[in-house]
Amino acid sequence: MKKKLLLAISVAGLALASAKSYSITLFQPAMFGTTQLAAGSYKVEIDGGKAVIHSGKKDVCEAPVKVENAESKYDTTAVRFDNTGGQMRIQEIHVGGSKTKLVFNE
Secondary structure, eight states, rough: HHHHHHHHHHHHHHHHHHEEEEEEEESOEEEETTTTOEEEEEEEETTTTEEEETTEEEEEEEEHHHHHOOOOOBBBBBBEEEGGGGGEEEEEEEEEEEEEEEEEEO
């Protein structure tokens, strides 16, 4: 019984360790997936091909994501937007201090 409990805890720990998270700040409202986000600070958690936005401890929304590697490191974290149709939409997040680029395509 103790071995099964230890195995379950280990598997849960690995699942949590595989998810990566990043902090972003939006200075203006923007769409993320199908959800309108207000200006503010958010945590973006990546798990497989899915990105989940958190505000504090609350899940706000999720969207499909593609994680890519850039040729060089980004100095700072930056959010790139698409303004098609007059609506600001998060298109990419460049993660500062890394070569990681998060690409969101609807």
